[in-house]
Every structure is written in C-alpha cells, then in structure tokens.
Amino acid sequence: MVKNVSYDVVVVGGGLAGLCAAVASARNGKSTCLVHNRPVLGGNSSSEIRVTPHGAAAFHAYARETGIISELLIQERAQNHEEIFENGWTNSIWDVVQYDLVQQTENLTLYLNTDFQKVIMRNERNIKAIEATVQSAEIELQIAGEIFVDCTGDGIVAHSAGCESRMGSEGRDEFNEPHAPEVPSGDVMGSSIHFKTKRLDYSVPFEAPEWAIHYEDASFFYENGRPPKEERGGYWWLEIGVPFHTIHENEEIRHELTRHALGVWDWMKNRDPKMKELTKNYALDWIGQVPGKRESRRIMGHYLMTEHDPQQCTVFEDEVGFGGWFIDLHTPGGLLAQHSEPASGEDYNTFTEYAVKSYAGPYGVPLRCLIAKDVDNLMMAGRNVSVTHAALGTVRVMGTTALLGQAVGTAAAIALRQNILISNLPQNVVHTIQQQLLRDGCFLLNSKNEDPEDLALQARVTSSSDALxxxxxxxxxxxxxxxxxxxxxxxxxxxxxxxxxxxxxxxxxxxxxxxxxxxxxxxxxxxxxxxxxxxxxxxxxxxxxxxxxxxxxxxxxxxxxxxxxxxxxxxxxxxxxxxxxxxxxxxxxxxxxxxxxxxxxxxxxxxxxxxxxxxxxxxxxxxxxxxxxxPCYPAQNITNGVTRPAGFTNLWKSESTQGLPQWITLSWDQEVEIETIELTFPGHLIRELHAYSPFYRDPQCPKDYNLEAWIDGTWEVLLEISGNYQRRRSHRLPTAVLTDRLRVMVTATNGDPSAQIYEIRCYGNE
Known part of the structure; x- marks a missing residue:
C-alpha cells in the first residue's frame, strides 16, 4: 500500500533533537511530521538505550537548557518514581512524557516504526520528498515537504541527498585544534549499551554464557579509567567503535557490546576484588540491545565549528543555542583500547593539563552550523551538525542537541512564514528567530527580549516587597x-x-x-x-x-x-x-x-x-x-529581558519574612489590550537532570497564583492557577481585557517562602 502525504516541514529522526525540532515547527504554525524508526521517542535517552541526558549544567551553574527540553524534563521528574542515576536508569515514563507532548501538539503528525529509505530530489539542490516504510504494516509512504530536517544522527537524509559530510578525526594541521591528533584518521567515538541491576534480599549467583567476554585483569578496570564504582550499573565505558564502522557494522557492534556487558557483570559478581561482595545481592534487571551511538557522519553546513569556538566562547551574530559540556573525546576503540576516555583515566582530576584545556563554555552555536551547504531546503540538528570531530566532543550531548533541534524547527517555520531561503536566514532574519526562541523559553548567551509586541517592556513595575x-x-x-x-x-x-x-x-x-x-x-x-x-x-x-x-x-x-x-x-x-x-x-x-x-x-x-x-x-x-x-532582586528585573542569572541575578524575589501572598504589578500610562500573559518562573536551572529526585517540584517555583487586572476601580481575577511546577507558563485569556494595570499574585510556592519570577510578558490580539 502506498500513501502520499505532504507537510510544510518534515523532520526525520525522533531523538531529542528531532522531537524538539518537530514540536517547535508545529507550535510556530507549520504542518509538521516527525518520522522515527523506533517504537519510542527520545533516541539515546529512550527506555531502549537509556543514556541519561547531559548538558551544560553539568559544568556550569544556572546553565540548564530551557525551552521544550526543559518542559519535558520537568514533567518527567514531577511524575516519575524512578531515581535519575547514570546510564541504564531511564524508564518508560520518560517515553510516555515525550509521546504525550507530541499528542498535545497541534499541526504535528507522528510516524513511529517508520524507516527512511531515500530522498526524491526536485533538482540537485532541492528535496521534493522522502520515501519511508512503516514496519510490519506493508505501507510505503511518500512524504513531500518544503523544508526537511535531518535529525537521524547518521545524517542519512543528507547523505542520500548527496551532501558533503565528514567522518573521523581531523588532523592537527587542518585547524590547529588542541585535541586533534597529529594526523587525520577515520577514528570516531564508539557506541555503548548499558545494563541495570536490582538489589534483592538474598544472594544471587551469576554465570555468564560461554560466548561472553571473560575478564581476569583488575588493572583493565581500575588502572585504565574503567572503575565499576556502582553496583547498580551505569557504565558509559561499555563502549566499542574502532575497528568497526559505526554505521555499516552497527549489528556487529551490538553483538560485541552484549558480550562485553555480560563479561563485565560476570567480573563484578565473581572476581572483582572491590565489587564482588557489594554485588552479592544484586541481579541483572535490564540490558540494552540498541547501541547508543556517539559519532558517525557530520554534515557540512555554511559554517564548520571547530574546537576553538567553544574554547574561546566565540560570539556569533547568528547564535541560536548554547553548550557547555567539556571537550569529551572518548578513546577510539573503547573497550578494545588499552585506556578509556582520558578524563576518567585521570580520575577526573580538574587540575591536569588535559582537564584544563577541555573545560569549555558556556558557548554559543551558530545557525549556519545547522543549514546544509549543498541542499537548499535541508537543515540538521543532533550529533550530525557541521562541527569538527574535536568540537563534537562537547556539542554532541543531548541537552545541547535538543536546543539545536528547537532552533532549526523555529527557523524552518519562520523561513516558510516569510518566504525566505533557509540559507539566507542567518543574514536576514536571525534576530526574528532569536526573539522567537527567547519567547518560547530558550536562553541565548548574547540576546535578550526586545520583542516590540511585548507590552510589558513598556510598563512600570512595582511589587509588594523586594528581598535584600x-x-x-x-x-x-x-x-x-x-x-x-x-x-x-x-x-x-x-x-x-x-x-x-x-x-x-x-x-x-x-x-x-x-x-x-x-x-x-x-x-x-x-x-x-x-x-x-x-x-x-x-x-x-x-x-x-x-x-x-x-x-x-x-x-x-x-x-x-x-x-x-x-x-x-x-x-x-x-x-x-x-x-x-x-x-x-x-x-x-x-x-x-x-x-x-x-x-x-x-x-x-x-x-x-x-x-x-x-x-x-x-x-x-x-x-x-x-x-x-x-537589593539585587528588584521588581524591575522581570522586564530586563533575561530569564536566569547571567550578567545579573535577573530575578524578582519577595522578602521572605513577609510571607505569602506577594504580588508584582505592571502599570501603563494608558490602557492596553491584553490577551496573552507569559510567565517565566525560577527552578530547574542550577544543576542538570541527575540532581533532581523522583516527583521533584522545584521549591522556588510558584505553585498557586492569580492573574489580576485593574478594571473599573478594582482588582478583577482573570485566571486562578493552582498546582503549577513548570518553569514557563503561557496563559491565553478567554477574552482580551483593557486595563492600565496587571498584577501577578503569588499565593503559594512549592516550598520556598519567597515569591520569585524571572519574566512577565504581555501581548495583545495576535
């Protein structure tokens, strides 16, 4: 059976980059489809692979990624009983949170279990459609689109369309990158699978199958950067790449990783001098069978980001995202090499030469890295963007790639809305893209809210109290x-x-x-x-x-x-x-x-x-x-255009000794018509996902609040909100109101005695 469908934007690949790209495009009014070859969303973070998302906040306080990825992770923590531990501890609640977001998003169609086959070109520089096959359904799809977004990781859409790509390590001579090897090679970072264990009330034996790897040498683990320090699992160093090809020999890699994973557990249970006793009551609970891939093709865009950019925090006029992970280049071969990733081999000593030169960011990422140079209607997000191997060491983590996904989805929608070629976006409308990203909850290092439609920027701001x-x-x-x-x-x-x-x-x-x-x-x-x-x-x-x-x-x-x-x-x-x-x-x-x-x-x-x-x-x-x-938390901070601590605190905070409720008021010289009120609250910024407990709701985030307007000489409640834990909330009023004063009254938080708000935006009829 053949089905022909058509959308404005076609996103291929449903990892966090692809998911955020598709949601952003649809939210910005364009018909969008998301094509994914697995039964669940999330890519490496899904319950099939279970790599827990990392990002800039692992190394920089208040650098947590916001926007769509923040909505998802806040929702997951609020409703999931599972502790966030290192790799292996993601469960299906995370899959459902992502699936729920897609189902709630207007203009978005999801095709799961659907394999991309090839592109159909309109001409040598323009994609007309893609062909895809729905697994186990005998359905062939021909999906036409105006703009295509490759979030496949391996860059298979771009490769099929004839785009130039790189794969392997650039040599030192090409860009003089500190982490580049002396000579170029085909070396890439490897893939991993993970396992999870479960503690029981009695001792549990384990016997590995004959085909598993048999480990005997403790130095392989403890002297070479592979300490099995946790009895629960979570070992990123269960990794294999070279000499296997990470695309064409993916199945061979999966099998080898399974052999090694079982062998590592066998070592820990039966021979490891440090872990044998600790693991006595632990049993294998889950073992992955889909390799989590770190690196393969990188599609060449209009700018090739090198390691110098994150190291020097290059300021790009077309900045649309940010990163802050360190230059984390794993040793080619993984378990097949003598030593693991260098920082681990140094026991993460932050004073070594390697650690000092690897600490990077926070840094911006330009839009030009996300636009394919060889095809006029193709963008990309994820680990296949236009960066060198060394730069990929930091750009590749999922918190960063999710931001890049939201950026390309937003940019694609704006390109179609304004009828402009995507290659012209960085020069012509990047400010519009940046302002939309900020409005949609993202943070940019070198931009602030300057939206001329935001009525709050014209208002005077007062409050019930400001903390000292x-x-x-x-x-x-x-x-x-x-x-x-x-x-x-x-x-x-x-x-x-x-x-x-x-x-x-x-x-x-x-x-x-x-x-x-x-x-x-x-x-x-x-x-x-x-x-x-x-x-x-x-x-x-x-x-x-x-x-x-x-x-x-x-x-x-x-x-x-x-x-x-x-x-x-x-x-x-x-x-x-x-x-x-x-x-x-x-x-x-x-x-x-x-x-x-x-x-x-x-x-x-x-x-x-x-x-x-x-x-x-x-x-x-x-x-x-x-x-x-x-007085560093004044009410005026809510209209300074920045929604986290950066150049200043950028937060309004009420005096804690005065208790709640507390309020903040916007006043205008003349009445304005307000239909939409958008709020940014504190919370979920200081550390990355791993620090937050099950059912977490950030104490600094307002829980119950009212939106009130001054109408006919009295305060009228427009909306009453209760039970909030999200950082960003957008409220469209049932009917627009005409007023010269708007008040946000915080009546309860999730634990903190102060009311706190980063930003209030107000919009008329849009």
Missing part, C-alpha cells in the same frame, strides 16, 4: 528539598584554600561598606589572606587576568573554627546590576566553609589553570555576609 541579600553562613538553611549531588561526588562542608577561590556577589546598590567571610584557621598562629575583588561580565566569566580590579587587600584570620573576618571595603559608585567576584588567594592553613543554602546566582569557583577558574561543587555558595544588604 545579606549573604549566608554555614548554619543558614535553604529550600533545596530533592536537590542533591551524585552519590560518588565529594560532600563538602568546607574547602581548604589550596588554590584561588572565588565567590560571586551581586551588586544591587552603588555602595558596599563591609564584606565578612566565615573562615577557619587550623593553626596556632594568626594567618593572612590576600583578597581581590574583581569585576566580571557574567557568572561564567572564569578569567583571572584582564578583569577590572575593584579592590586588593590583606586580612588577618584569627585562630579557631568559623571565625567571621571583616573586609572593610568601603566602596562607592559601584556598577549596579552586575556581579563582582571576591577571590581569596591560596593559604592551605585556612578553610572556607560552605554556606548552608544556595543564594540564587551566587556561585563559587576555583582556579584550575593560569588564567582559568571553574565552577566549584554543584553551584554552592561559600559563607559570606555583606553590608548593607544588596
């Missing part, structure tokens, strides 16, 4: 229920000052009299500390040199634990609405206790290289106090 920030000490309590760090990560209470340490401080007023640090002197004599107060461009400004020096001083630290030491800064004329970084130079005889709560935007860092800091811990705040208290 005085800092925090080791005994202060925060509201972080359900937010943790991984079992195998360091559990800090204080840090010895062996290296330079930095603490961000938001400047809310033009005057600071005193900063006080809580310090512990472990010796029998007074210790001295050198302190520098530096200006930074944003919270991810990890430089040491070239920063403006606001103050240099030296203080004495008295003997004893947790002594509060005053730094009489006496500063005036400060740049309000920025961050400073207070750096304490090394003295290993002194330690700096961790604050008992996380202050929004106020993360700490430490020196790893000559001119490079990196995030400390998982976004911790170090213990400090500041006088006078800084």
């Amino acid at each position: 920030e005085y800092g925090a000490g080791p005994n202060d309590l925060g509201f972080h229920q359900g937010l943790s760090i991984w079992k195998d990560q360091p559990q800090y209470t204080a840090i010895e000052l062996k290296t330079r340490r930095g603490q961000l401080i938001a400047v809310g007023a033009d005057q600071i009299d005193t900063i006080t640090l809580c310090l512990s002197n472990h010796t029998a004599s007074i210790q001295q500390l050198d302190i520098e107060l530096l200006g930074v461009r944003d919270i991810w400004d990890y430089r040491i040199e070239e920063l403006p020096v606001i103050l240099k001083t030296r203080v004495d630290v008295p003997i004893g634990e947790q002594q509060w030491v005053d730094i009489p800064v006496n500063l005036h004329g400060l740049n309000v609405g920025t961050f400073m970084r207070l750096d304490v130079l090394p003295n290993p005889q002194v330690s700096w206790p961790i604050a008992g709560k996380i202050i929004t935007g106020h993360m700490a860092s430490y020196q790893i290289g000559e001119n490079k800091m990196r995030r400390f811990g998982s976004g911790h705040t170090l213990s400090y106090k500041i006088m006078p208290g800084q």
Whole structure:
C-alpha cells in the first residue's frame, strides 16, 4: 500500500533533537511530521538505550537548557518514581512524557516504526520528498515537504541527498585544534549499551554464557579509567567503535557490546576484588540491545565549528543555542583500547593539563552550523551538525542537541512564514528567530527580549516587597528539598584554600561598606589572606587576568573554627546590576566553609589553570555576609529581558519574612489590550537532570497564583492557577481585557517562602 502525504516541514529522526525540532515547527504554525524508526521517542535517552541526558549544567551553574527540553524534563521528574542515576536508569515514563507532548501538539503528525529509505530530489539542490516504510504494516509512504530536517544522527537524509559530510578525526594541521591528533584518521567515538541491576534480599549467583567476554585483569578496570564504582550499573565505558564502522557494522557492534556487558557483570559478581561482595545481592534487571551511538557522519553546513569556538566562547551574530559540556573525546576503540576516555583515566582530576584545556563554555552555536551547504531546503540538528570531530566532543550531548533541534524547527517555520531561503536566514532574519526562541523559553548567551509586541517592556513595575541579600553562613538553611549531588561526588562542608577561590556577589546598590567571610584557621598562629575583588561580565566569566580590579587587600584570620573576618571595603559608585567576584588567594592553613543554602546566582569557583577558574561543587555558595544588604532582586528585573542569572541575578524575589501572598504589578500610562500573559518562573536551572529526585517540584517555583487586572476601580481575577511546577507558563485569556494595570499574585510556592519570577510578558490580539 502506498500513501502520499505532504507537510510544510518534515523532520526525520525522533531523538531529542528531532522531537524538539518537530514540536517547535508545529507550535510556530507549520504542518509538521516527525518520522522515527523506533517504537519510542527520545533516541539515546529512550527506555531502549537509556543514556541519561547531559548538558551544560553539568559544568556550569544556572546553565540548564530551557525551552521544550526543559518542559519535558520537568514533567518527567514531577511524575516519575524512578531515581535519575547514570546510564541504564531511564524508564518508560520518560517515553510516555515525550509521546504525550507530541499528542498535545497541534499541526504535528507522528510516524513511529517508520524507516527512511531515500530522498526524491526536485533538482540537485532541492528535496521534493522522502520515501519511508512503516514496519510490519506493508505501507510505503511518500512524504513531500518544503523544508526537511535531518535529525537521524547518521545524517542519512543528507547523505542520500548527496551532501558533503565528514567522518573521523581531523588532523592537527587542518585547524590547529588542541585535541586533534597529529594526523587525520577515520577514528570516531564508539557506541555503548548499558545494563541495570536490582538489589534483592538474598544472594544471587551469576554465570555468564560461554560466548561472553571473560575478564581476569583488575588493572583493565581500575588502572585504565574503567572503575565499576556502582553496583547498580551505569557504565558509559561499555563502549566499542574502532575497528568497526559505526554505521555499516552497527549489528556487529551490538553483538560485541552484549558480550562485553555480560563479561563485565560476570567480573563484578565473581572476581572483582572491590565489587564482588557489594554485588552479592544484586541481579541483572535490564540490558540494552540498541547501541547508543556517539559519532558517525557530520554534515557540512555554511559554517564548520571547530574546537576553538567553544574554547574561546566565540560570539556569533547568528547564535541560536548554547553548550557547555567539556571537550569529551572518548578513546577510539573503547573497550578494545588499552585506556578509556582520558578524563576518567585521570580520575577526573580538574587540575591536569588535559582537564584544563577541555573545560569549555558556556558557548554559543551558530545557525549556519545547522543549514546544509549543498541542499537548499535541508537543515540538521543532533550529533550530525557541521562541527569538527574535536568540537563534537562537547556539542554532541543531548541537552545541547535538543536546543539545536528547537532552533532549526523555529527557523524552518519562520523561513516558510516569510518566504525566505533557509540559507539566507542567518543574514536576514536571525534576530526574528532569536526573539522567537527567547519567547518560547530558550536562553541565548548574547540576546535578550526586545520583542516590540511585548507590552510589558513598556510598563512600570512595582511589587509588594523586594528581598535584600545579606549573604549566608554555614548554619543558614535553604529550600533545596530533592536537590542533591551524585552519590560518588565529594560532600563538602568546607574547602581548604589550596588554590584561588572565588565567590560571586551581586551588586544591587552603588555602595558596599563591609564584606565578612566565615573562615577557619587550623593553626596556632594568626594567618593572612590576600583578597581581590574583581569585576566580571557574567557568572561564567572564569578569567583571572584582564578583569577590572575593584579592590586588593590583606586580612588577618584569627585562630579557631568559623571565625567571621571583616573586609572593610568601603566602596562607592559601584556598577549596579552586575556581579563582582571576591577571590581569596591560596593559604592551605585556612578553610572556607560552605554556606548552608544556595543564594540564587551566587556561585563559587576555583582556579584550575593560569588564567582559568571553574565552577566549584554543584553551584554552592561559600559563607559570606555583606553590608548593607544588596537589593539585587528588584521588581524591575522581570522586564530586563533575561530569564536566569547571567550578567545579573535577573530575578524578582519577595522578602521572605513577609510571607505569602506577594504580588508584582505592571502599570501603563494608558490602557492596553491584553490577551496573552507569559510567565517565566525560577527552578530547574542550577544543576542538570541527575540532581533532581523522583516527583521533584522545584521549591522556588510558584505553585498557586492569580492573574489580576485593574478594571473599573478594582482588582478583577482573570485566571486562578493552582498546582503549577513548570518553569514557563503561557496563559491565553478567554477574552482580551483593557486595563492600565496587571498584577501577578503569588499565593503559594512549592516550598520556598519567597515569591520569585524571572519574566512577565504581555501581548495583545495576535
């Protein structure tokens, strides 16, 4: 049976990049189809493969990806009982969350279990349609479209259309990339399968089949970067690539990975000196049979992103997404090589030469990387975008590829709406694309809300109260229920000052009299500390040199634990609405206790290289106090165009001691007509998915709130919302209202005593 169908946008590949591309295109008004060759969505993150999504927040506080991927992950945590652990612990609830989003999305048609076969070209530079086969249904589809998006990972649509691609490692001479090998090769990162175990109340034997790999050498694991440190599974290093071809020999790779996975479990259960006793009561619960692929073809676009771009945080005028994973290039061959991925072989020591040169971002990704140069109506997102092998080491993680998917879906819809070739998008309408991405909940490093249709940008903003920030000490309590760090990560209470340490401080007023640090002197004599107060461009400004020096001083630290030491800064004329970084130079005889709560935007860092800091811990705040208290969460922040801590806190926060309800009001000189109100709340930004517990609802996120308008001399409730836990909410009113005042009244949060909002947008009849 042959069926002919037609859509505006055709997306092939239903991993997170493809899913976000299809949803974005459909939400922006274009008829869209999503073609996927598996029974469930999510690609490597699905319950078939179970690679847990990583992203920029693994290395940079407040760098969590937002937009469609954020909606999905927040929803998954809110309704899933399963702990998020490393690879192997994704369950079918995640599949259903993605499927539910597709079913709710107007203009979107889904074809699961459908294999792409080939393209039909209109001419050598234009795709007319694709041919696909629905598995087990004897249906052949011919799907016509205006714009096609290749999110297949292997770039099979682009390959079928004759696009130039790269596969393998560029040599050092081509781009002088720090991670490139001396000579080019066909080497790519390998594929992995994962397994999950289950703890029982009794000992469980395990006997591997004869065809499984038999391991005897403990050094293969413990001296070569493959520590089986968790009895529950989750080993990314169950990886094989070279000498197999990651596309054409995928089945051979699957079989070899199965042999090795069973062999690893056999080693752990029966011979591993560290794990044998720990795994005694554990049994295999699940083992994957679909390899999770890291690398194959990379389709050449209008710009080839090299490793220098994430390392130097290149600013692109056509930036449409961001990343922040490190330059993570796995050893070719995986288990067949002597050593695993280099960082693991160094036990993730952050001070090594490799670690310093691999820490990258947050950095922007240009739209030109996502537009095929050889076909006029083809875009791509995922691990097949136009980057070098070295740059793919950071771009390939799923949090980043999901953002790129939303970007191309949005760009495709705008190209069709404005009747413009996609190759002309970066030059002609990139600002429109960026503004739409921001409105749809995404974050861009170098853009802010400048939407002329947003009535809120014309309003005056007032509130019931604005919080002052005085800092925090080791005994202060925060509201972080359900937010943790991984079992195998360091559990800090204080840090010895062996290296330079930095603490961000938001400047809310033009005057600071005193900063006080809580310090512990472990010796029998007074210790001295050198302190520098530096200006930074944003919270991810990890430089040491070239920063403006606001103050240099030296203080004495008295003997004893947790002594509060005053730094009489006496500063005036400060740049309000920025961050400073207070750096304490090394003295290993002194330690700096961790604050008992996380202050929004106020993360700490430490020196790893000559001119490079990196995030400390998982976004911790170090213990400090500041006088006078800084008004760094004013109501005016909600219309500054940025929806997370970056150059400033960018958050309105009410005074916690005043309790709830609390309100924020937009006022206009003349009445305006409002039909749509869009809100961005705090939550789910500071750390990546793995830190959030089952059924998590972020305490900082408003739970119950009212939208109210001033009509005929009184406040009229337009909408009452209860039970919210999503970060972004868009409310279309039943009928437009004419008013000169709009109020958001927060009556309850998910745990925090303060009302908090990043942004309010208002739109008339669109």
